[in-house]
Amino acid sequence: MLAILGQQADPSAKPVAPVGSSGSALTIGAVIALTGNANLYGQDQRLGLDLARRWSESLPLAPGDPPRRPLKLQLEDGGSDEATAIAAFNLLIKQGVLALIGPTLSQQAFAADPIAQRRGVPVVAPSNTAKGIPQIGPFISRVSAQSSVIAPLSIAEALRRDPAIQRVAVFYAQDDAYSAAEVLIFQKALKARGLAPVTVQRTQLADNDFQIPITAALQLQPQLVVISVQAVAGGNLIRQLRELGYRGQIVVGNGLNTPNIYPICQRWCDGILIAQAYSPELDTPINRTFLRLVRGSNPGQAPSQIAAQAWSSYQVLFEAVQRLQQRGGFEGLNLGQTRAALMEELLAGRYDTPLGPIHFQKDGELVQGRFYVAEVRMDPGGRTGRFALVGDASAPASSAPAATSAATPAASPPER
Amino acid sequence: MIESLLQTLLNGAASGGVYALVALGYTLVFSVLGVINFALGALFSLGGYLTYLLMGGRISANGALPGWGLPLALPFPLALLLAAALTGLASLVVEQLAFAPLRRRNAEPLLYLITSLGAGLVLVNLLQMLMGAEGYAFPANALAGLPAAVMVAGARIRSVQVLLLAVCAAAVLALTLWLERSRGGRALRAVAEDATTARLLGINSDAMLRLAFLLSGALAGLGGGLIGVSISLPGPYVGIGYGLKGLAVLVLGGLGSVPGAIAGGLLMGLAEALVPSQASGWRDALAFAILFAVLLLRPSGLLGRRLVEKV
DSSP states (O other): OHHHHHHHHOGGGSBOOOTTSTTOOEEEEEEEOSSSTTHHHHHHHHHHHHHHHHHHHHOOOOTTOOOOOOEEEEEEEOTTSHHHHHHHHHHHHHTTOSEEEOOSSHHHHHHHHHHHHHHTOOEEESSOOSTTSGGGOTTEEESSOOHHHHTHHHHHHHHHHOTTOOOEEEEEETTOHHHHHHHHHHHHHHHHTTOOOSEEEEEOTTOOOOHHHHHHHHTTOOSEEEEEOOHHHHHHHHHHHHHTTOOSEEEEOGGGOSGGGHHHHGGGGTTOEEEESOOTTOOOHHHHHHHHHHHHHSTTOOOOHHHHHHHHHHHHHHHHHHHHHHTTTTTTOBHHHHHHHHHHHHHHOEEEETTEEEEEOTTSOEEESEEEEEEEEEOTTSSOEEEEEEEEEEOOGGGSOSOTGGGSOTTOOOOO | OHHHHHHHHHHHHHHHHHHHHHHHHHHHHHHHHSSOOTTHHHHHHHHHHHHHHHTTOBOOTTSSSTTOBOSOOOOHHHHHHHHHHHHHHHHHHHIIIIIHHHHHTTOOHHHHHHHHHHHHHHHHHHHHHHHOSSOBOOOTTTTTTSOSEEEETTEEEEHHHHHHHHHHHHHHHHHHHHHHHSHHHHHHHHHHHOHHHHHHTTOOHHHHHHHHHHHHHHHHHHHHHHHHHHHOBOOTTHHHHHHHHHHHHHHHHOTTOHHHHHHHHHHHHHHHHTSOGGGGGGHHHHHHHHHHHHHHHOTTOSSOOOOOOOO
């Protein structure tokens, strides 16, 4: 009896309605941190997703083109913890979403993604950079590059600027899984250059007063400071470092990859180096569209990597769905079969996104062609600034797109 | 070595001063009502945001009213005082919503904890809706005229830490003097001692209760503004951690004891500061281990009075 009831409640057996009929819209569920301490990232993700949806809905149809499959975006709060993310995944899957975007944090993904994997629901992670996320299963993919690929670039830039650097101080949040993993990547990059940190100062996620570890570190007269903590704490750490007299270079990790640090460290942010998976200075039609929509969304809204990645996660799903639709649609398929077909199509496609050209490996891992090193340049008032591109780098040969020309898919829409 | 120790002690004393402010806030309400106001942490956050707005700060892009700000830009000292006063008024609203209805029905003390916790959560979430979750830092010129850091006996200290310590000390001293020397302070202490007798002596105990909430909120608001200028406002939850630490200090110093709250705050701040940064993960554990040890030796806290049940 329970098995029968369970089967009836399973939406994957439900047939997909043809385009034009009522109920033909398919739903993309997005589980992002709208509450809790990861909300800072969730806000950027909500913006990126909303803009991507609006952009996709405003794309014109060429004469003679078949009608598009309408998509709905349903946001669900994933909180900043594993339990809330799991509950949100379960809810959306039960409601019959076609695919899922999220969750915000890697540690949430390790808990929630296996649920989607078991139910055969495609997941695109917009911001999970920890090792092993796509390897959770064949239905899991991501548009966020692993930090091991990106983080070493900023170390290289700092050493290019001052090859005489010998004394490096490292700060990281020891109770944050992401920071603890990223700092190992930084340390590996330093070791590869023959440098060992003179001190490694451990902080806590909730810390915002760093005067004691800073004092300890400055006594060792570092020439370079490497920081891997979350955004607001990082802004405070940089400010306090400068106020306590440190004048050398500062390299920061992905946690500070958001314009939300500007109001915290203000003029003290000036000059910090950061490696990025996204650059607002990338001059492509799709990135220009993204920038225009971001700046038009709110006064003073600055484009961020998190928002660009969230946009890209929606874009890849939208384009994969429309390609499937163009090739005969979903008629005759039930939701479960549609999900499987979508996953296959998603991994086979190439996408021109605000991040640049991207595609996926067979296991769902992202292949991104270019990464960037930026320097924060604050405006004279010190209230806002920008990530100014100071260098870019191609991805390692094994993970770069096969050919630049092929990286722009035919399905990619023109700039609007 | 000496410079480093001095730097550490000053940092600890500055943090301890803020803990003492919050603990005093708890103490005032506990003294007259015998319950803990769990909304105090949220009022701490409110004080920080109000100071920011009164200084001309604007709501950022993710807030409910992006770009909105008050049509004024007060200097930091004035903004801090005004924000503390407004937070005191907000505390009165909390009293009316979360405490007064229960008081009228002689409810169990446990219910006050739940309603005040609820009021605090609502306040924090309202702040998040209005201001967004991003961090806010006060303008770089908030302390115009002060250097970024000063040298004290060879130790380099951020000026804001010295200011924080000085303001906390002044606030604690002013409150202590007011409680000891003024008519209002004596009336408040009388109500704290025995509300019924105080009423028989012609003291309006309801007015004193409201005064306790007003002062308690103002102290929390003052703490929020000071932390805001020192380490920015990391988010609407900033006050929750300080609220919890203040609660520990309240118990450490002795429930209802003003000198105990001050001593407990300083002890807690210094103990935390003396934890080496390599063991910073143990900082909270150490703070609460001290609390545990003190309570084992002195169940009534450092300077608390032993409660004798009257029969």
